[in-house]
Amino acid sequence: MSDTETLVRGILDGDRISVSRAISVIENDLYSDRALRILEGINPRTGNAHVIGITGPPGVGKSTLIGAMVPRIAVDDRKVAVVAIDASSPFSKGSILGNRIRMQESLTRHGIFMRSLSSRGLSGGLSFSALGTIKILDAAGFDTIILETVGSGQADLDVMLLASTIVVVLAPGLGDEIQAIKAGIMEIAHIFVVNKLDREGAFQAIKDIEDVLATASQGEWKVPVIGVSASNGDGLDDLNSAIGKHAEYQARHRDRRSSVRMELNLIVESEIMKALRNAIEEDSRVTGIIDDVSSGARDPFQGSRMIMGALSQRIAGKK
Amino acid sequence: MSDTETLVRGILDGDRISVSRAISVIENDLYSDRALRILEGINPRTGNAHVIGITGPPGVGKSTLIGAMVPRIAVDDRKVAVVAIDASSPFSKGSILGNRIRMQESLTRHGIFMRSLSSRGLSGGLSFSALGTIKILDAAGFDTIILETVGSGQADLDVMLLASTIVVVLAPGLGDEIQAIKAGIMEIAHIFVVNKLDREGAFQAIKDIEDVLATASQGEWKVPVIGVSASNGDGLDDLNSAIGKHAEYQARHRDRRSSVRMELNLIVESEIMKALRNAIEEDSRVTGIIDDVSSGARDPFQGSRMIMGALSQRIAGKK
Numbered sequence: 001m002s003d004t005e006t007l008v009r010g011i012l013d014g015d016r017i018s019v020s021r022a023i024s025v026i027e028n029d030l031y032s033d034r035a036l037r038i039l040e041g042i043n044p045r046t047g048n049a050h051v052i053g054i055t056g057p058p059g060v061g062k063s064t065l066i067g068a069m070v071p072r073i074a075v076d077d078r079k080v081a082v083v084a085i086d087a088s089s090p091f092s093k094g095s096i097l098g099n100r101i102r103m104q105e106s107l108t109r110h111g112i113f114m115r116s117l118s119s120r121g122l123s124g125g126l127s128f129s130a131l132g133t134i135k136i137l138d139a140a141g142f143d144t145i146i147l148e149t150v151g152s153g154q155a156d157l158d159v160m161l162l163a164s165t166i167v168v169v170l171a172p173g174l175g176d177e178i179q180a181i182k183a184g185i186m187e188i189a190h191i192f193v194v195n196k197l198d199r200e201g202a203f204q205a206i207k208d209i210e211d212v213l214a215t216a217s218q219g220e221w222k223v224p225v226i227g228v229s230a231s232n233g234d235g236l237d238d239l240n241s242a243i244g245k246h247a248e249y250q251a252r253h254r255d256r257r258s259s260v261r262m263e264l265n266l267i268v269e270s271e272i273m274k275a276l277r278n279a280i281e282e283d284s285r286v287t288g289i290i291d292d293v294s295s296g297a298r299d300p301f302q303g304s305r306m307i308m309g310a311l312s313q314r315i316a317g318k319k
Numbered sequence: 320m321s322d323t324e325t326l327v328r329g330i331l332d333g334d335r336i337s338v339s340r341a342i343s344v345i346e347n348d349l350y351s352d353r354a355l356r357i358l359e360g361i362n363p364r365t366g367n368a369h370v371i372g373i374t375g376p377p378g379v380g381k382s383t384l385i386g387a388m389v390p391r392i393a394v395d396d397r398k399v400a401v402v403a404i405d406a407s408s409p410f411s412k413g414s415i416l417g418n419r420i421r422m423q424e425s426l427t428r429h430g431i432f433m434r435s436l437s438s439r440g441l442s443g444g445l446s447f448s449a450l451g452t453i454k455i456l457d458a459a460g461f462d463t464i465i466l467e468t469v470g471s472g473q474a475d476l477d478v479m480l481l482a483s484t485i486v487v488v489l490a491p492g493l494g495d496e497i498q499a500i501k502a503g504i505m506e507i508a509h510i511f512v513v514n515k516l517d518r519e520g521a522f523q524a525i526k527d528i529e530d531v532l533a534t535a536s537q538g539e540w541k542v543p544v545i546g547v548s549a550s551n552g553d554g555l556d557d558l559n560s561a562i563g564k565h566a567e568y569q570a571r572h573r574d575r576r577s578s579v580r581m582e583l584n585l586i587v588e589s590e591i592m593k594a595l596r597n598a599i600e601e602d603s604r605v606t607g608i609i610d611d612v613s614s615g616a617r618d619p620f621q622g623s624r625m626i627m628g629a630l631s632q633r634i635a636g637k638k
Contacts (some may be wrong), residue, residue, distance in 0.1 A: 044618070260619065264608070264622055264623050268630065271623065272591055276584065280580060280583070280584060290576060291585060299363070300362065301362065306585035307583060308634050309635065311591070
């Protein structure tokens with residue numbers, strides 16, 4: 001068996017070391033043939049996990065909330081994995097990392113699989129590595145996959161679209177509850193959580209969010225706003241029940257075509273980006289065009305059309 | 320004259336309304352033919368502006384610094400434009416916006432052109448719209464273009480690579496000066512600024528950064544660390560002089576080929592993403608493949624290879 005086949009076999013057997021190694025392959029070598037072959041190998045065994053996305057601004061207590069929710073989700077032998085996305089900032093604060101580490105220690109004690117993913121400088125690649133990670137965990141038999149992002153940019157929010165239940169966490173006193181809802185979060189949130197319920201302004205924050213929701217056109221799923229206190233446990237059962245209800249709702253209404261469309265888009269985008277990078281590095285026609293534009297012999301738009309021509313031949317060769 | 324030709328003519332005449340309208344075309348309809356035709360039309364008149372990138376974590380006083388620097392840069396009839404990139408957060412704080420508004424009011428009073436750009440939900444598109452905006456301002460005769468990002472994600476940092484002089488701003492007491500340098504900022508910074516020089520820890524922060532820089536292999540350009548106080552003006556002349564020196568250094572050492580390569584990459588990426596989006600929306604072969612994958616008749620990897628085949632034909636047709 002090839003190394004890749006061994007890895008695929010290990011994943012399907014639920015072996016955590018294989019799972020970790022496979023995720024590293026995807027993360028480190030995003031557009032490699034090996035990454036795609038692993039995903040292709042496990043694909044028939046995917047499609048069963050419930051993916052819960054949890055996002056919100058820094059400081060609202062997402063890690064604490066996840067730490068408190070996981071024991072409630074991991075009942076009846078349900079296997080749970082947590083994937084923390086670190087698209088955040090090249091300037092990110094140490095405190096975020098600290099919370100993550102505390103969450104990880106607590107989760108690991110409970111036998112929960114926990115993994116951090118970073119973007120490694122490839123903008124746009126984060127959704128693809130998150131998709132790959134979800135598929136690997138799904139194929140390894142995890143029933144619930146929790147995807148956490150710090151909501152610090154569009155790339156973070158794009159990752160949320162991979163989840164079938166999206167929970168947006170806010171907290172009182174941040175002063176941006178309403179801005180958050182206005183900024184396009186409304187369209188993607190299935191559940192709102194106001195954490196730190198014991199703090200001043202919590203009930204006002206809940207009301208503010210409900211008011212905005214009331215004015216928006218909603219579908220059949222009515223987005224609930226749930227007050228919780230992750231630290232003392234208040235409201236966590238309500239949240240768990242809302243997540244369960246949304247999972248049932250999704251199972252009935254799931255738009256398989258739209259998630260397939262997104263998935264195909266990500267795979268094709270990755271393949272093309274790989275082809276483009278390779279072409280710019282090594283294709284002599286393309287490097288010649290770059291030289292011509294650099295010397296002023298061609299304008300960049302003429303040059304880019306010529307590169308597209310060369311690239312289409314390379315892509316066509318991959319059919 | 321077509322509407323696009325009128326716009327191009329207006330830009331080349333330095334008409335600010337045409338400049339604003341053209342930037343809106345790029346921003347709102349990133350991958351449109353019209354956006355590309357505008358850029359193509361103005362291209363022969365670009366390549367003269369000095370682009371200064373200013374980045375750093377929220378709260379270090381970037382907007383105040385820019386407000387204070389601009390009158391020093393806009394001497395001898397130099398025309399200055401400021402482009403503030405808002406890739407930041409869907410959850411971004413109102414205070415950032417407030418600082419920007421104050422900066423804008425101050426700049427507008429001094430006749431400086433100021434524009435904010437947001438990512439509008441298209442990850443990866445930000446660099447392209449920033450590139451387009453720089454080209455428009457360059458063609459309109461602006462001598463110096465200041466590009467500000469809040470450094471909240473990889474997309475933000477990618478935009479910085481469009482600048483020929485990159486200034487990274489930090490402040491004491493954020494506790495992440497050194498992390499910032501470690502996180503890959505080192506490679507892109509040409510000048511470090513420690514703002515809020517009057518605060519405790521400012522000189523230690525300068526020393527810490529200098530220590531890290533001393534251990535790194537640097538090229539011919541020695542990265543200076545400059546303490547400033549944007550609010551009372553201390554150090555701003557030093558910063559202005561360092562920016563000037565770097566501009567001269569860049570003029571001598573400019574790697575035209577590498578910036579052309581990045582530019583071609585962005586244009587081709589935009590063109591391909593446009594072709595991919597269109598193909599997924601409207602190409603009956605592609606929508607048929609999506610149907611097959613949705614029904615389970617094909618696996619997504621087989622499906623994506625077929626989409627690549629269809630796409631390569633569409634791209635080839637654009638040659």
